[in-house]
Amino acid sequence: MRNDTVASTPTTTRAARRAASQARILDAAREEFGRRGFEATTVRDIAHRAGVDPSLVLQHYGSKSALFTAAIQLPAGEPQEAADHLADVLNVRAAALPPEMRALVRSMLTVPEASEAVRRHLDERIGNLAAGIGGPDAELRAAIAVSSILGLTVARHFLQLRDVSSASDDDLVRVATQALTAALQPQRSD
Amino acid sequence: MRNDTVASTPTTTRAARRAASQARILDAAREEFGRRGFEATTVRDIAHRAGVDPSLVLQHYGSKSALFTAAIQLPAGEPQEAADHLADVLNVRAAALPPEMRALVRSMLTVPEASEAVRRHLDERIGNLAAGIGGPDAELRAAIAVSSILGLTVARHFLQLRDVSSASDDDLVRVATQALTAALQPQRSD
DNA sequence: GTCTATATACCGATAGAC
DNA sequence: GTCTATCGGTATATAGAC
Numbered sequence: 001m002r003n004d005t006v007a008s009t010p011t012t013t014r015a016a017r018r019a020a021s022q023a024r025i026l027d028a029a030r031e032e033f034g035r036r037g038f039e040a041t042t043v044r045d046i047a048h049r050a051g052v053d054p055s056l057v058l059q060h061y062g063s064k065s066a067l068f069t070a071a072i073q074l075p076a077g078e079p080q081e082a083a084d085h086l087a088d089v090l091n092v093r094a095a096a097l098p099p100e101m102r103a104l105v106r107s108m109l110t111v112p113e114a115s116e117a118v119r120r121h122l123d124e125r126i127g128n129l130a131a132g133i134g135g136p137d138a139e140l141r142a143a144i145a146v147s148s149i150l151g152l153t154v155a156r157h158f159l160q161l162r163d164v165s166s167a168s169d170d171d172l173v174r175v176a177t178q179a180l181t182a183a184l185q186p187q188r189s190d
Numbered sequence: 191m192r193n194d195t196v197a198s199t200p201t202t203t204r205a206a207r208r209a210a211s212q213a214r215i216l217d218a219a220r221e222e223f224g225r226r227g228f229e230a231t232t233v234r235d236i237a238h239r240a241g242v243d244p245s246l247v248l249q250h251y252g253s254k255s256a257l258f259t260a261a262i263q264l265p266a267g268e269p270q271e272a273a274d275h276l277a278d279v280l281n282v283r284a285a286a287l288p289p290e291m292r293a294l295v296r297s298m299l300t301v302p303e304a305s306e307a308v309r310r311h312l313d314e315r316i317g318n319l320a321a322g323i324g325g326p327d328a329e330l331r332a333a334i335a336v337s338s339i340l341g342l343t344v345a346r347h348f349l350q351l352r353d354v355s356s357a358s359d360d361d362l363v364r365v366a367t368q369a370l371t372a373a374l375q376p377q378r379s380d
Numbered sequence: 381g382t383c384t385a386t387a388t389a390c391c392g393a394t395a396g397a398c
Numbered sequence: 399g400t401c402t403a404t405c406g407g408t409a410t411a412t413a414g415a416c
Contacts, residue, residue: 015399017399018399021399021400036300037229037299037300039227039229039230039300040229040300042390042391042392043391043392043393044390044391044392052400053400053401053402054392054401055393055394055400055401055402056399056400056401058392058393058394059399059400063392063393064391064392064393105299106299106300107299107300108299108348108349109227109295109296109297109298109299109300109344109348110226110227110229110230110296110297110299110300115348115349118349119349119350119351119352122345122349122351123351123352123353126351126352126353130353137361137365139353140353140354140357140361140362140365141365141369142353143345143351143352143353143354143357144338144342144354144365144366144369145369146345146351147338147341147342147344147345147346147351147354148334148337148338148341148342148369148373149341150341150344150345151337151338151339151340151341151342151344152334152337152338152341154299154337154340154341154344155312155333155336155337155340156337158298158299158305159298159305159308159309159312160309161309161312161313161316161333161336161337162309162313162316162333163313163316163320163329163330163332163333164330164333164334164337167330167333171327171330172330175327175330175331175334175377176334178373178377179331179334179335179338179372179373179374180373182369182372182373182375182377183338183368183369183370183372183373184369185372187365187368187372204381205381207381208381211381211382232408232409232410233409233410233411234409242382243382243383243384244383244410245382245383245384245411245412246381246382246383248410248411248412249381249382253410253411254409254410254411
């Protein structure tokens with residue numbers, strides 16, 4: 001970090017400012033895309049939130065679409081064991097949603113790229129979960145459980161349904177865990 | 191309706207053509223809004239699908255927003271008894287989605303008016319369901335069940351998750367009904 | 381009543397000054 | 399490296415011809 005000979009600019013190293021701007025733009029993009037979705041968000045909105053000039057946004061990321069792609073990248077989640085990751089996911093969903101996830105979900109119904117990203121993400125989760133529970137209809141039961149978590153996420157963080165939003169994190173996690181655990185049990189086929 | 195003196199146009203009654211155009215425009219609007227959402231849909235798209243001139247669309251409905259409002263109105267569902275309506279909803283969601291519901295859900299994450307409409311609709315369903323099941327956490331359990339159905343709807347008809355889309359209507363309804371029935375049961379509080 | 385032409389505005393993106 | 403100015407395109411919406 002202090003690899004340079006002489007600091008011509010006293011405090012901020014010349015290229016570090018650029019990197020800082022780039023990061024601020026990305027944060028601002030996640031926030032704006034997460035609030036109103038890809039289409040309603042303008043490059044000018046993002047620039048204003050980041051405190052930079054609109055042209056800088058495109059200078060750094062090339063296009064609005066490329067910036068969106070960068071903004072919705074999820075941190076590579078570990079493959080994870082099996083069914084106990086259900087509790088993790090549920091906890092994450094009950095509390096605040098990470099900015100990149102929020103941006104991704106906000107546009108999943110209207111932007112094909114976001115739709116694909118969510119599909120891939122959830123298909124993978126379903127596969128892992130199905131492998132962990134076994135029994136008849138394992139894939140379908142796992143898919144229903146994962147879809148239910150998606151529905152809860154939308155209900156709580158985007159639609160703000162009354163009884164989902166007003167519940168405490170603890171209550172929601174407790175009751176939802178019970179419900180999903182029950183839902184994951186194999187059923188008699190009579 | 192036949193208050194006028196003489197039919198100057200022989201076959202099509204003068205105002206009947208206008209009503210027919212209006213209905214065709216509304217159908218086309220539901221289709222287009224349901225496919226790509228409110229913002230990505232242009233008045234020109236709707237006019238093209240309806241086979242009319244773009245300016246006619248605004249002549250009839252005043253604005254794109256007013257047309258959207260008309261397009262997402264749900265047929266007033268009866269209050270309905272209680273828990274057995276769960277099966278109805280599930281069946282509807284497993285098969286095809288009505289055009290106005292599809293248009294509504296497609297934009298529920300990006301258009302405030304659609305978000306509010308879905309919230310009101312689901313809050314009402316939750317209230318009815320909660321009243322029918324009783325027990326501890328009735329509202330929360332009902333909210334989780336309704337949110338799960340929403341998640342399944344999104345997964346099947348919008349994201350097309352692998353294991354949800356590939357399942358037959360019968361399998362999906364059977365397993366989901368089992369899962370939701372289990373989820374709605376009161377749990378021991380130990 | 382339906383279509384042509386256009387007003388008005390805002391968007392994404394680019395070029396060039398500093 | 400950052401900002402100013404602007405281009406080109408497209409949208410909604412309106413006014414007027416037929």
